[in-house]
Amino acid sequence: MLGAVVEVYPNKWPEGVEPNGAIAFVDRDGVLNIGSPNYINNPEELILLDGAAETIGDLKRLGFKICIVTNQSAIFRELWDEDRLHEIHSELSRIMLSIDSDAFVDLIITCPHRQFDRCSCRKPMPGMLYLGDQILRSNLVLPLKLNKNVPIPKVATNINWWKDKPKPVNTLDIMVGDRKSDLGAGWGFGTRLFKVRADIGIVEVKDRLLNPLDSGDVFQPVR
Numbered sequence: 001m002l003g004a005v006v007e008v009y010p011n012k013w014p015e016g017v018e019p020n021g022a023i024a025f026v027d028r029d030g031v032l033n034i035g036s037p038n039y040i041n042n043p044e045e046l047i048l049l050d051g052a053a054e055t056i057g058d059l060k061r062l063g064f065k066i067c068i069v070t071n072q073s074a075i076f077r078e079l080w081d082e083d084r085l086h087e088i089h090s091e092l093s094r095i096m097l098s099i100d101s102d103a104f105v106d107l108i109i110t111c112p113h114r115q116f117d118r119c120s121c122r123k124p125m126p127g128m129l130y131l132g133d134q135i136l137r138s139n140l141v142l143p144l145k146l147n148k149n150v151p152i153p154k155v156a157t158n159i160n161w162w163k164d165k166p167k168p169v170n171t172l173d174i175m176v177g178d179r180k181s182d183l184g185a186g187w188g189f190g191t192r193l194f195k196v197r198a199d200i201g202i203v204e205v206k207d208r209l210l211n212p213l214d215s216g217d218v219f220q221p222v223r
């Protein structure tokens with residue numbers, strides 16, 4: 001059983017804001033920070049995209065929980081380990097909060113596997129979204145700030161890509177990504193889908209994300 005890396009942050013809300021029950025699932029590279037074909041390998045390589053922190057802050061101010069879901073196969077390629085990942089993510093959080101003090105990230109889930117490991121967390125599989133739902137909206141409590149090899153819920157392996165998009169847990173749930181594989185993962189969990197350009201990132205769809213009437217991009221995984 002191949003599990004995911006899960007980083008849990010304290011449950012913090014902007015002053016006076018009530019959670020709205022929805023989760024914004026957000027890809028990392030090309031959405032929050034500038035991506036690289038050779039991975040982001042250390043905190044020094046992180047460059048935040050303009051407007052990313054403010055967009056996350058706006059989503060928090062509307063009551064969304066934020067869950068980053070990212071494929072980082074460098075870990076199973078043994079280029080670096082989960083502790084390095086955690087350093088990179090601590091820096092990402094620090095930078096975002098320095099720009100917008102409401103830009104808390106609640107949860108970061110990372111698939112550390114390669115394509116041929118055949119896990120159910122690597123996007124376009126929706127496993128990280130099902131796991132994020134379990135942690136943020138059900139009662140799965142993880143003991144550590146940095147948890148390794150956390151099992152993916154079995155239901156995530158039974159997606160029928162040829163049928164209709166699954167019904168969302170919360171109709172406001174969002175998946176934002178710069179690749180088709182991000183949209184596939186969101187589709188498999190039934191969220192609204194938003195594709196962005198990797199050189200612009202999440203700010204490209206900021207107004208749409210904040211609009212509850214925007215049903216997202218049309219996407220069919222196989223048709």
Ligand SMILES: [Mg+2]
Pocket residue numbers: 027028029030031035177178179
């Ligand atoms: Mg990306």
Ligand SMILES: [Zn+2]
Pocket residue numbers: 002003004111112113119120121122
């Ligand atoms: Zn995986």
